[in-house]
Amino acid sequence: MEVLQILISGVSQGCVYGLIAMGFVLIYKATEMVNFAQGELMMLGAYLAYTFINVLGMSYIPGFIATVISMAIIGVVIERGVLRPMIGEPPFAVLMITIGLGFILRAVAGAIWGTETKTLSNPFTGSVARISDLSVGYENLAIIVGTLTLCVTFYLFFRFTRLGIAMQAASQNQLAAYYVGIPVKRIYSLVWALSASLAAVAGVLVAPVSLLEPVMGFIGIKAFCAAIVGGFGSLPGAILGGLIVGVAEQFANLYLPPGIAATTAYVMLLVMLLVRPQGLFASIQQKKV
Amino acid sequence: MRFILKTHYQQDIDVFKHNGQRFWFGLLALLVIVAPLFIDTFYLGELSLVYIYAIAGIGLMLLVGHTGLVSLGHAAFLAIGAYAHAWFIGKGWPLPLSILLAGLLSAAAGAMVGRPTLRMTGIYLAIATLAFAHIVEQIIAHWEPVTGGFRGQLVPDAVFMGFDLSRGIPFYYLCLFVVVLCLLAALNLLRSPTGRSMVAIRDSEISAQSMGIDLARTKTIAFAVSAGFTGVAGALFAHKLGYLAPDAFTMLTSIQLLLMVVVGGLGSMHGVFYGAIFIVVLPQFIAIMRDTLPTAIGQLPGLEPGLFGLILVLFLIFEPLGIYGRWLKVKQFFDEFPLYRKATHKRQKSYLRTERLR
Amino acid sequence: MSALLSAKNLSLSFGGVHAVRDISFDVEQGEVFSIIGPNGAGKTSIFNLISRLYNADSGDIVFAGESIISQPAHRIASLGIARTFQNTELFEHETVLNNMLIGRHVHRCSNLFSELLFLHSVRKQELEFRRIVEDVIDLLDLQSHRNQVIGSLPYGVRKMVEVARALCIQPKLLLLDEPSSGLNPEETEDVSFWIEDISRDYGATIIMVEHDMNLVSRSSDRVLAIADGAFVALGTPSEIQNHPDVQRAYLGD
Numbered sequence: 001m002e003v004l005q006i007l008i009s010g011v012s013q014g015c016v017y018g019l020i021a022m023g024f025v026l027i028y029k030a031t032e033m034v035n036f037a038q039g040e041l042m043m044l045g046a047y048l049a050y051t052f053i054n055v056l057g058m059s060y061i062p063g064f065i066a067t068v069i070s071m072a073i074i075g076v077v078i079e080r081g082v083l084r085p086m087i088g089e090p091p092f093a094v095l096m097i098t099i100g101l102g103f104i105l106r107a108v109a110g111a112i113w114g115t116e117t118k119t120l121s122n123p124f125t126g127s128v129a130r131i132s133d134l135s136v137g138y139e140n141l142a143i144i145v146g147t148l149t150l151c152v153t154f155y156l157f158f159r160f161t162r163l164g165i166a167m168q169a170a171s172q173n174q175l176a177a178y179y180v181g182i183p184v185k186r187i188y189s190l191v192w193a194l195s196a197s198l199a200a201v202a203g204v205l206v207a208p209v210s211l212l213e214p215v216m217g218f219i220g221i222k223a224f225c226a227a228i229v230g231g232f233g234s235l236p237g238a239i240l241g242g243l244i245v246g247v248a249e250q251f252a253n254l255y256l257p258p259g260i261a262a263t264t265a266y267v268m269l270l271v272m273l274l275v276r277p278q279g280l281f282a283s284i285q286q287k288k289v
Numbered sequence: 290m291r292f293i294l295k296t297h298y299q300q301d302i303d304v305f306k307h308n309g310q311r312f313w314f315g316l317l318a319l320l321v322i323v324a325p326l327f328i329d330t331f332y333l334g335e336l337s338l339v340y341i342y343a344i345a346g347i348g349l350m351l352l353v354g355h356t357g358l359v360s361l362g363h364a365a366f367l368a369i370g371a372y373a374h375a376w377f378i379g380k381g382w383p384l385p386l387s388i389l390l391a392g393l394l395s396a397a398a399g400a401m402v403g404r405p406t407l408r409m410t411g412i413y414l415a416i417a418t419l420a421f422a423h424i425v426e427q428i429i430a431h432w433e434p435v436t437g438g439f440r441g442q443l444v445p446d447a448v449f450m451g452f453d454l455s456r457g458i459p460f461y462y463l464c465l466f467v468v469v470l471c472l473l474a475a476l477n478l479l480r481s482p483t484g485r486s487m488v489a490i491r492d493s494e495i496s497a498q499s500m501g502i503d504l505a506r507t508k509t510i511a512f513a514v515s516a517g518f519t520g521v522a523g524a525l526f527a528h529k530l531g532y533l534a535p536d537a538f539t540m541l542t543s544i545q546l547l548l549m550v551v552v553g554g555l556g557s558m559h560g561v562f563y564g565a566i567f568i569v570v571l572p573q574f575i576a577i578m579r580d581t582l583p584t585a586i587g588q589l590p591g592l593e594p595g596l597f598g599l600i601l602v603l604f605l606i607f608e609p610l611g612i613y614g615r616w617l618k619v620k621q622f623f624d625e626f627p628l629y630r631k632a633t634h635k636r637q638k639s640y641l642r643t644e645r646l647r
Numbered sequence: 648m649s650a651l652l653s654a655k656n657l658s659l660s661f662g663g664v665h666a667v668r669d670i671s672f673d674v675e676q677g678e679v680f681s682i683i684g685p686n687g688a689g690k691t692s693i694f695n696l697i698s699r700l701y702n703a704d705s706g707d708i709v710f711a712g713e714s715i716i717s718q719p720a721h722r723i724a725s726l727g728i729a730r731t732f733q734n735t736e737l738f739e740h741e742t743v744l745n746n747m748l749i750g751r752h753v754h755r756c757s758n759l760f761s762e763l764l765f766l767h768s769v770r771k772q773e774l775e776f777r778r779i780v781e782d783v784i785d786l787l788d789l790q791s792h793r794n795q796v797i798g799s800l801p802y803g804v805r806k807m808v809e810v811a812r813a814l815c816i817q818p819k820l821l822l823l824d825e826p827s828s829g830l831n832p833e834e835t836e837d838v839s840f841w842i843e844d845i846s847r848d849y850g851a852t853i854i855m856v857e858h859d860m861n862l863v864s865r866s867s868d869r870v871l872a873i874a875d876g877a878f879v880a881l882g883t884p885s886e887i888q889n890h891p892d893v894q895r896a897y898l899g900d
Contacts, residue, residue, distance in 0.1 A: 082602060086605070089609065092353070092357070095412065095415060096551060097601070099598075100601030102598065103599075104598040104602065106591060106598075107591040115591070221416075228413065257431075259427045259430060260427070260431075262427055265420075267424065270420055270424075274405045298774050298777040302770065302773050302774070474763045477765035481757060481769055482751070482752050483759060483762050485741075485745060485752070486749065488738060488740070489738050491738075492737070492740055496732060498700070499736075500724055500812070500816070501723070556740065
């Protein structure tokens with residue numbers, strides 16, 4: 001029973017990784033940029049939710065929606081201001097710029113909300129669902145259900161909508177996509193909006209199980225490991241990688257000494273890179289000459 | 290403007306291309322040698338720190354600027370160098386040997402990380418090095434008998450032939466000596482086949498392969514050499530710190546090192562030194578600002594990393610070639626004075642084409 | 648005399664697309680051998696198979712009596728096979744001279760430690776490299792571009808630099824992937840001259856993929872025509888030009 005209990009908390013942790021990893025993958029798939037600030041976007045989302053709900057006194061659902069919308073706007077602003085000038089620059093420069101962005105966001109959050117930890121009030125904390133002997137916190141259930149919903153939505157979006165397909169086209173060849181009439185720049189803004197609101201959802205969902213602090217974005221690094229374990233560039237891979245890493249971490253916490261347990265995600269990443277560098281769901285291949 | 294009449298292939302190979310360079314670099318050498326005579330101890334220490342960062346920067350520049358591989362975990366190599374050096378010197382091994390071994394150990398670790406990640410593009414390598422750095426951080430924190438764990442450990446003094454080189458003016462000369470040595474080694478490498486093959490890999494892997502360059506081997510070498518230099522820097526850094534604890538080698542340190550090469554100017558050894566000066570001066574500058582600015586802004590937590598991030602972003606957007614690139618442009622402006630056209634360095638619009646087949 | 652390079656029953660497919668189907672040909676020592684065919688016929692794929700950038704599904708490639716089908720890509724150059732690329736793959740941020748020096752990479756004898764110290768032997772080797780590079784520069788008239796960075800050069804010159812870089816390997820076999828694409832008629836005419844020079848002065852065997860039939864018939868000894876990855880015809884340029892199957896492949900039925 002204990003194993004099952006750990007499994008469930010692992011799955012819920014894994015869903016958080018998966019959600020952030022999806023943000024990475026989304027931006028990568030559409031713009032072939034790697035956004036290292038995804039974790040910081042999540043942190044920002046959580047703080048915005050805190051502002052709307054705790055400070056301005058909105059109730060949970062409207063606060064949630066307001067957070068998602070404002071994060072979408074922030075996503076567009078970041079894309080316009082920082083990433084737009086970088087279109088066509090080498091991937092390394094883009095990577096570096098998002099790292100820099102992460103530092104800035106962390107400093108900004110620290111300046112606005114302070115470095116002491118905060119708690120987001122929410123309808124879940126304290127309620128526990130009991131399924132025979134298992135007890136699952138509502139906040140964990142919310143994470144799992146939220147992730148599932150988002151997964152299905154994104155799958156349908158990329159599979160069936162014009163916009164989703166246009167996004168995929170833009171990522172393959174900017175110039176060609178432009179020639180066939182896809183507004184590449186607008187697509188990029190949209191992708192960032194989408195990815196930032198995804199981060200907002202992750203932030204709001206994760207806030208009840210973790211505390212709000214400017215460094216909570218560091219979870220993004222582990223989510224990145226998850227994205228690679230799953231196969232970078234694949235949305236199902238992101239979720240699956242997140243789950244694997246999340247579950248493995250919970251078990252490591254139980255059975256391994258603390259120092260080693262803390263490195264679980266990284267060790268898994270390195271092992272994966274050694275054994276199957278393309279990840280579980282391969283989608284990246286070699287350049288053509 | 291200077292035109293050089295080349296009469297022998299040697300002129301292309303030599304480190305100094307003409308007498309003007311010889312004169313200016315000679316003057317610079319003289320200046321840094323006599324510097325202890327008229328600089329007070331604090332600034333001498335800062336200057337030593339510039340040299341130490343420059344050594345690590347040389348290593349990172351070879352990797353990032355010349356081979357085009359990104360490492361987000363160079364702090365780990367700095368740490369390996371520092372702890373190894375502290376251990377060797379604690380065992381009473383002679384100073385030069387200890388520094389060398391610290392470098393070699395670091396290089397071995399670099400080869401170990403580089404090797405399995407070779408088939409990957411930049412992002413994968415970047416994240417793999419980041420993961421490696423985290424693991425190293427944990428090992429340092431938990432391997433108490435050797436590293437002192439979280440509590441940290443004192444670094445034994447660097448005594449060589451009866452002289453204590455671990456602080457003040459002797460330490461300054463030690464750093465100066467090592468940085469010059471490292472710079473020469475790096476320049477030598479860059480004018481040799483291995484250095485050229487590194488650059489070739491940066492610009493086109495496919496064609497590098499077709500020119501007979503073994504990608505895996507060259508990348509491993511690049512990684513090892515880079516980690517080696519950084520390890521040597523770590524050894525000196527240990528003395529500079531005096532006390533080793535895990536929190537001296539975090540991701541922020543890695544990013545700081547990257548910031549150094551980006552701000553200095555990727556792909557040039559000049560850039561390393563500009564970058565090193567920059568990251569040593571910046572914290573001082575921030576410290577001064579803290580006092581003069583209103584408390585609300587001056588006392589902000591995380592001001593320093595935030596500024597680091599901001600500067601990184603600004604440089605990448607407005608001057609991706611770094612300080613050295615800017616200097617070259619200014620120089621060209623005066624060289625061609627009335628004829629300089631504004632559009633000379635306008636960046637061409639380029640479009641991204643995927644390297645993915647599907 | 649046995650063939651310098653022979654391809655035996657080469658096949659390659661990507662997913663469901665058969666890029667190369669059961670292609671066999673022999674290239675004799677010293678000849679200029681052209682491969683022609685409509686777009687997408689699999690010409691460049693054959694090159695990529697020879698330079699080992701692609702793994703063949705089946706078949707064998709024998710070069711100078713030795714099978715190279717399982718050699719790693721970076722060994723191909725040291726065996727004496729050099730190539731150019733359709734859209735040029737030069738080292739953009741380096742000078743012409745440095746690009747060409749890379750061509751000498753396979754001939755280096757120095758190791759990492761001698762290079763870090765820049766021992767006398769390394770210096771001597773560098774001088775030797777430069778001598779050979781200068782010969783190639785003279786052959787292809789690149790003197791005025793020697794110290795220019797590739798990024799600042801016009802396309803025609805880049806194509807020349809790529810050929811020059813390949814020549815610095817001093818290859819036995821030179822693979823030219825569309826040497827005239829993107830060049831104006833005058834430059835294309837030059838191509839036929841330097842192909843002649845290369846095969847005479849360097850004794851290199853040349854295989855080229857080319858669209859310009861004028862250039863092909865002027866320079867080549869034999870021509871292989873392929874379409875849809877499959878063999879169509881092999882013969883002298885005039886035989887190929889008048890071959891009914893070739894005409895059908897280009898013009899359709």
